[in-house]
Amino acid sequence: MARKISLLLLLAGSVLLLTGCFNINEPIRAESDGIWDPYFVYPLSxxxxxxxxxxGNxxxxxxxxxxxxxxILILPLMIKQTKSTKAMQALQPEMQKLREKYSAKDQQTQQKLQQETMALFQQHNVNPLAGCLPIFIQMPILIGFYHAIIRTPEINPPIDPAAGGVPQTFLWFELSSADPYYILPLIAGATTYIQQKMMMVTDNPQMKMMLYLMPIMIMAFAAFFPSALALYWVIGNLFMIVQTYFITGPNVGKDKEPQPKTGGAKNK
Incomplete structure (x- = not known):
């Protein structure tokens, strides 16, 4: 779990780094050269x-x-992630037994715990890293979408009035600017929390920290990034919530409550 948190922080830092590694002041064009602009940014724009x-514009x-x-394009990966999460949830009682069996903190015992845990994953054909793959897939899409918003003149018109262009508005906010009322960031954070809660595998402290850390990070980004990107997060989260509901059912996150009854000395 600590690795997943570190991965999340690394990816968040990568977003901030990569958004500054390209010329975001140059409008995107069909003639843009290189790999990033013609294959990621321009198609989205x-x-x-x-x-x-x-x-109607x-x-x-x-x-x-x-x-x-x-x-929809990455739906197969997201379904795989959701099923992987459910599989990990089903293995929690067995993993807890291993943690109790190898509770000593010396290096040899911890190595044995890791070996037994990996053997358990292989026995049940579960990949603990399957949930990370969709994150890697989404990163170039998210960064490309950010550049498409910033560099599409119709969405983010030139500052110089002589150059023409009017800021595009939707509901109460301008797409090229941060939400002045912070409503969209709050919705983005709330929907992220609901999505994380539905996908939560266990109640351990590290998982709970992840449950609150991710929404806070999304709210922070959405509060300063263009509202168009925050709108992307909100709609994407709502899509994930509906997807998770139909794949796992309304009781996801609650399935783990009766499972401890199968633990203890008796093990089928």
Whole structure:
């Protein structure tokens, strides 16, 4: 679990680093060269612009539609992640027995615990790192989406009034600016919490820390990043909540309550 937290912090830092490693002041064009612009940024910008024009220049609706399309694109990976989480949840009683059996903190005992744990994963065909793969897949999409928002003139018009362009608004906020009322960041944080709660495997302290750390990080990012990106997070979270509900049922996170009854000395 500590590794997952470290991975999350590393990925969050990578987002901040990578957003500053490219020329975000240059509008995206079809003629943009390299690998990043033509294969990641421009397709997302073109897709948003095309959908928005078909919807009467509603870039807010275009972002919602593109977000849903992206989520559908990575849906097989997310389903795999959800099933992996459920499989890990089912193994919690057995893992707890191993932790109790090898409770000593010396290096030899801890190595034995790791070996037994990995053997348990292999026996039940569970990959504990399967939940990390969708995060890696989403990173270039998220960063590309951020650049597409920043570098699409229709969404983020030039500051110079002489250059033309009007900021695009959706509901109560401008897409190119942070939400002045912090409503969208709060919704992003709340939906992230619900999603994490539905996916939570166990009640150990590290998992609970993750449950609160992730929403706080999302709220912090959404409070300063363009509202268009916060809108992406909100819609993506809602998609994940619905997906998790239909895959695992409404009682996800509660299945672990009756499982301790199978523990103890008796083991089938």
């Amino acid at each position: 073109w897709l948003m612009t095309t959908i928005a024009e078909a919807l 509603s870039y807010g609706l275009a972002i919602i539609i593109v977000t849903i399309l992206l989520r």
